[in-house]
Amino acid sequence: MKDIICVDLSKMTDSQISEFCVARNFIYDAVLNLKRQSYAKVWWTKEGIGIAFTLRKDNQWNILDYDAVRMFDDFTASLSSVSVYEPPKPIIVLDVDAILDKIGKHGISSITNEEKAFLDNQ
Numbered sequence: 001m002k003d004i005i006c007v008d009l010s011k012m013t014d015s016q017i018s019e020f021c022v023a024r025n026f027i028y029d030a031v032l033n034l035k036r037q038s039y040a041k042v043w044w045t046k047e048g049i050g051i052a053f054t055l056r057k058d059n060q061w062n063i064l065d066y067d068a069v070r071m072f073d074d075f076t077a078s079l080s081s082v083s084v085y086e087p088p089k090p091i092i093v094l095d096v097d098a099i100l101d102k103i104g105k106h107g108i109s110s111i112t113n114e115e116k117a118f119l120d121n122q
Helices: 014-024 028-036 073-081 096-106 113-120
Strands: 004-008 039-045 050-055
Touching: 014 028, 028 039, 050 073, 096 113
Parallel strands: none
Antiparallel strands: 004 039, 039 050
């Protein structure tokens, strides 16, 4: 994804967070609140939509795998509207000679049910 910003809040002062927010038109209080809630690294789109985060080692929830990247619920929910690409199915030409050649080379178990039904109907 292009235009994703990763910020390590654990290494920024409140003043640096303020400068960051002003430069990107982010809401300072919301970002500062994430820092205070034990968030370490946070990934955002350039529009300010939170994507993912890690936690500080000393996080308030005592989560041991604090450095695991987690997705924000709002972002995860938006993934349900993402379409999944499915490659087009190949066009299958059923040809008696080609199917018999396949059986000759690889055995009867190598043909598909569709090929078997085609031969049965010949």
